[in-house]
Amino acid sequence: MKTAALRPALLPLACLLSAAAFTTPATGQDSSKVTPDMIQTASDIPASWQTPQGGFDYVKRDVMIPMRDGVKLHTVIVIPKNAHDRPMLLERTPYNASGFLDGNSLHMADAVWSGDKDWANAGYILVWQDVRGKYGSEGKYIMTRPPIGPLNPTTTDDTTDAWDTVDWLVKNIKESDGKVGMIGSSYDGWTVAMALLHPHPALKVAAPESPMVDGWMGDDWYHYGALRQINLDYFTEQMSAKGSGEPVPRENSDDYTNFLAAGSAGDYAVANGFKQLPWWNRFSAHPAYDTFWQLQALDKLLPAHPSDVPTMWLQGLWDQEDIYGAVHAWEALDKAGHGGNNHLVMGPWWHSQINRAGWNLGPLKWPGDTTAQFRQQVMIPWFDHYLRGTPLATPLPEAMIYNPVEKRWDSFTHWKPASAQQLTPIYLQANMGLGFGQPESGGDSYVSDPAKPVPYLPRPIKANNEDRWRTWLVHDQRFAVDRADVLSYTTPVLTQTVTVQGAPIADLFASTTGTDGDFVVKLIDVYPGTDATDPDMSGYELPVSLDIFRGRYRKSFANPEAIPANTVQEYKFRLPTVNYEFKPGHRIMVQIQSSLFPLYDRNPQTFVPNILFAKPDDYRKATVTIEHGADGRSAVLLPVVADGSADR
Template identity: 70%
Template sequence: MKLRKSLVVASLFASLAVSAAWSQNGGLVQTGSDIPAKWQKPEADYDYVKREVMIPMRDGVKLHTIIVVPKGADHLPMLLERTPYDANFFTEKDSPHLRDIVWAANREWVDDGYIFVYQDIRGKYGSEGDYVMTRPPMGPMNPTKTDDTTDAWDTVDWLVKNVSESNQRVGMIGSSYDGWTVTMALLGPHPAVKVAAPESPMIDGWMGDDWFHYGAFRQVNLDYFTEQTSKTGKGDSGPRWSADDYQNFLDAGSAGNWAIENGFQQLSFWNRLSTHPAYDAFWQGQALDKITVAHPSTVPTMWLQGLWDQEDMYGAIHTWEALKAKGMIANNHLVMGPWYHSQVNGAAENLGPLKWKGDTAADFRRNVLIPFFDTYLKDRKPAEPTPQVLIYNPAENHWDKFSDWPGATEQHLTPLYLQSNNGLAFRAASAGEDSYVSDPAKPVPFIEVPLQFSTHPRWATWLVQDQRFVSTRTDVISYQTPILTEPVRVEGAPFADIFAKTTGTDGDFIVKIIDVYPPTVAEQPEMGGYQLPVSMDIFRGRYRKSFAEPSAIPAGEVQEYKFRLPTMNYVFKPGHRIMVQVQSTLFPLYDRNPQSYVPNIFFAQPQDYQKATVSIEHGSSGASAVLLPVVPASTAIQ
């Protein structure tokens, strides 16, 4: 209270001095600038101190860093997030209260007592240096002496020496690209890094994270390329000629043509990506799951992702599985929640029409994630040991704890065979085939049109979109079981195993595993008959033999297309049906396959796009199926 009175008195004397000067010139003339030499915002009553510093790296480049310390802090751990998305974003609000200025994901951390550190990575926003998209580790693809491993090391080293209120312990966290920076830090962590949580980390951009899925390019990223690499700050997205991105991208033709029309020749990352459409050394050399296994850390790490993550559903689980396969599981945990991309950092009472028991994200942060960090940063044991694996069961609406989780193995998988007359059964099918015409001029939309990539609520929840909107299209084939009389429980990663022939010389295959709800649902009428996708992905046919060396599909010959689908922890309940849908386009999210073989689909010409008749085989000509990890009873820890 005395401090506040002193400030008021000082302010009063300053006002009187200004009034006297004003009176001397009659109040008519103002000399000097209306902007003071240094504006000092009164912050005596703030419950935190905010510092902005430039932390030097080993090569002299300085990185813009914001440090937020609770007032009166002593011996608190530091929570570090390194980002290309503007460190100022995390504390952009102006309030005397720390809990009000941090973003939603950090409020529970404020309650627990943490120092927050947010840093712009090299070359973005307030940081010096050159920006390189997901800069590869030092080596053949990065001849410099720095990378995001060394930058994280140098940052942590500076923090433990210069933040006197800390206990010299650091935990690292971040989602998406920020999850990638956490993973990079783990390749050579500073000794002060005691715990980490890569959330939906971008691990392998070709196999199944942001840029491609099994070779099919995700056109939603074209806007990201200009936003991220055209300016040090945030650039603009591409211009739109109509309100419907389905039509915009159809009119553009190929992804490469869209890029050329919008000046992408100026963007180095686009030029690199578009000249490497196959999984060659360019992509293999920066696949972080493989690099992480080659440089394992002992830092306790929680690998996190959403079961319906529409951007990075590949990285976390594949890295965890790779570490497990090498016997490095003791300090690595896996969590998969009922979330879209990065929803773990917000509110998660629901996902589209799916309603959960409480806020699954806030409850997880409070009850699992923060206690996990506190274990290593505060020497505080959690109320319950952190499970090795924690995965939400959406059908039964609860978390399941596991001591282990099956990896990417085809052993113990149960074939669910595609049958004639659009049937689906666990018994072998009789010989036959079903055909559809895939027309690149009329591709199947990934959500109902009109659509815009920039409409976040639709983009974030598209993976739970009711599939009835395409089920009557003639270029989508749906197979379904009879009404289930017993539950079918699946735990693990399913595989699509499709035998097909096409009149084209290239083509894509999209396979969806769907839970078909009963015709009426008394508790939630809008879910009556709902076709809920539980696991789906796309596979580019030219890579059926080799991801690195594509080859034309022999027209009219049956070929096998086998690929892994996203992980499931799910129960198909009695009264429901299991459905499998097969189609060849998912537009404009994925670029159109011309269906005639060309060296680089990015630059396919209008005449290359051809209709093709695709025939799905079953029975003796090819036992098309989805291979499900069916278990007779839950393996979860009770």
Template identity: 65%
Template structure:
């Protein structure tokens, strides 16, 4: 059958071939070049702004990638500059017709108010040339070059005022976290056109209380940040996980040093420098910006901003403001502390953890306070109400409080630990309470399973209910009787703990907690809630010197005194005040082996040992939390 069909098939094929030949295109119609034009110019008629991308030259020839957004028809508008390691292109999306839609939520009000927005990649990141150095130190002993973020900000502003013809040659700087660092650095040698600034939760001192350490205890959450920031010019990857629970992942790793080694961190320059300097030596002191700012105060009006429950940078803004105040420079420096987690001032804030605010405490603040402050110096527009020297949210009263000065308290009032888990303003009989701290079973900072990548839990962990820890045998809890009248605190509490240990090193975590009544009719879920108001950790080896650590003498009572985060809070009648003490807050902070070793990053498994910690109370060792109590609020009415 197949042989009989062959002539028919051949005839059909020949006919198709002839037809194809007749339909073949003329050779002149065939283009062998690229379909991509040499230069594509997108139609711009529908855009309500112009997006410029420029490479701004610095004094050493390095060029920094900069994105400039100019509203159509702009004339004599101020410029808002943010310098960032987080990708300038990401701050202003491409292909969006409306300028307001192209920027992040925090910048929409600035667009509405009529600003030219400028975003710049710092040197060595994303589109900018040069070498990236994490929080590049100011020019000096730690930076022998002739450039830093001070000179780069100066050169950038100089170029902007000369080349952005739609501007009024005035610049304001803003930025949170690392971007707050770049604002602070710009203030060390500001360009004359820099008229106003707002460092938001700035990274000021990475050892004392901002990102990397708290009083010497290392914050392991930053290990992912190190790989994300320094493994690539652009965005690097987080460290891959063996399991979903970071409590177990970090426990299995043993130490931060082991974790880093297992994940290739020996390739990362910043990790190597950090791990070689576990103490507050010249390396850390030489890049603590509060010292630099105080030594060379600027005349630029500045708003120092941070969140009261900032889980990343709760130290730098207020410490720098206090340093400037001590230098007599409070006149052009304002302190603002809002009801926010880290950088929440740049998002929405209808609530925080269990709190529900009146309106949006971030958007309302930007529109009513922050932008009017900038407009004062960039547009010559006086606000309806001048910014007070100090503006701090009162979470317990759900309102902003204005202060002519800060802190409100002139002296600190001891709240003493007492026998039988008591707490009161009078010292009790001498005694002690003991617990066993076991490095193999560290107290979690969040109930496992937990992941550092879980943003909802990470941003609110400082407000988590502490009741789950009250029954742990390695946590001491002390409570006042039910309050019959309000206790108002305005300032920074201090932990003042007297304790002895069977080990030769150890950490102390101290928490100041508001214990709610058993029932709360207005918010039933708050019945019995144990709300942290202020807490921090202190590494015992630094009790005598942050720069020169020393072993703790086993069995000898030692004093551990350290500052806790600032509060503006009212403990109300019907509530109780609680103080909790423990030795671990894991895996956020690395475990102390409780045996003194030269460098905890590289402690050996055999160094980790149980220790019995005995906290003293009474006349011989009057352990207390020192509270900035005021008889009545000092807020300006």
């Protein structure tokens, strides 16, 4: 039987110490020397830790900024120590505002992420904010929340949230000069574009970088109706948690196998729990370009609500995620008469590379760090001009577009939008030829088999392989050229330079034995077979511009129609904008195929109401014939210029 005398927890501390003196611990130490300050009972983690700031050259503030409806948004503000009359640079993000700063560095330029290092060195006050419902912000998160209106019957959107944030900043950040610039890439670029629909008077300059502008026509979700199913990971990463969610789990390391085994994109999504996501349920109910998508398209909304804010629309020439948005937003504003304060910049970059090092793009090497040079020599001085009143050494032209062959920036006093450019057809020819002369009658056929789709990269295609994903648009196309379901048309060796500036247009005349189908068109620069200065580029087949088009939308993006079997139809669609020179000794190639898998979902080649939920029996082989004669002169319409229109 236990007694109270045997329960040491009930004895006074002095008695315990006295009793302990008669015990020799295993360590051999004399426990009689234990003093009260040695006793460990409280947590070793303090209730609140404050890092001494004496050695820091900046001050960080975490604040909750109230919006007009009472919702508070988490905002991180970093201010150079002893700053006064400094401009503020605001970025609104769903990607964790706190993650833009490394709190262990004493120096602001080292503490911020790579995209903001030059801005810190330039003395800016940097502000990052979590959008509604993400990370530290209150409220409900809605994917690219539509503007107030039919799709958003509330009183707030990302336009009002930007307005309220800027208003709070200019009234509460005493170290500022009361002027704000906005910047951000991808989703963050979309928040900049939304702010421009009704900008606060203190918003003086903006740069949407690779912004999400129209998710159906050519940015993240679809390209001309073909689903970019590899982006389904983004759904769970972004919307399964308030913070960072997990990607879709994989059975195999090769996504080609994973998506092929899953069946339709809808089957894949449903099997992985997507019905829990309201965005997926809305998204999957609208596979065509109906009102749901049209009312969110910023290249339609911006010209209807133009701002006077000087704006730099910026994207990469090989942007693998949002290659559509910036150039189409700029073109729409320019066409509507607002070109004076809107500028287009296209660099030799992958998606958001402007915020990282820019020495190369895959195998393409540049004579310097193109991104750092652009930020330091062009972008920041341009922001300084509007935020600090400093003069510009050279006014920013209407368009600055990198020439990746000559490896230089070209400036254009007037860059023609696609609707105004002059086009020269380069025709598909007999015997797999390609040329500017009139083609002979005939056609070429291939069998498109949904069970064996053409991969967009050589297999294995590993999930979330960031390096290959970033550079797939410049990957050597020799891996596809010998497939029986890929047609490759090639010019003779060029004897003079062919310069193209603008958006090529694919213009195919084709028939199919199916009732639906996709068409992929690639414009390719074929390098000479040997290159002593850069052996890795010997014989390289470099994609210059490529895209995919879903055949059911050949007449209307909003109202799809079955393709009449065995009947020639025209498929005409725009390819991404280029500023490129095909040099003597090179050849021009056009590749045509009907799949680009698993980046894009497979077309069953049987017309069904919603391809997302096609059934296994819907997927059927089809023989596709590309015409290049009397039944249709298939071509790529090139924006050829005689001597270029750049002001160098």
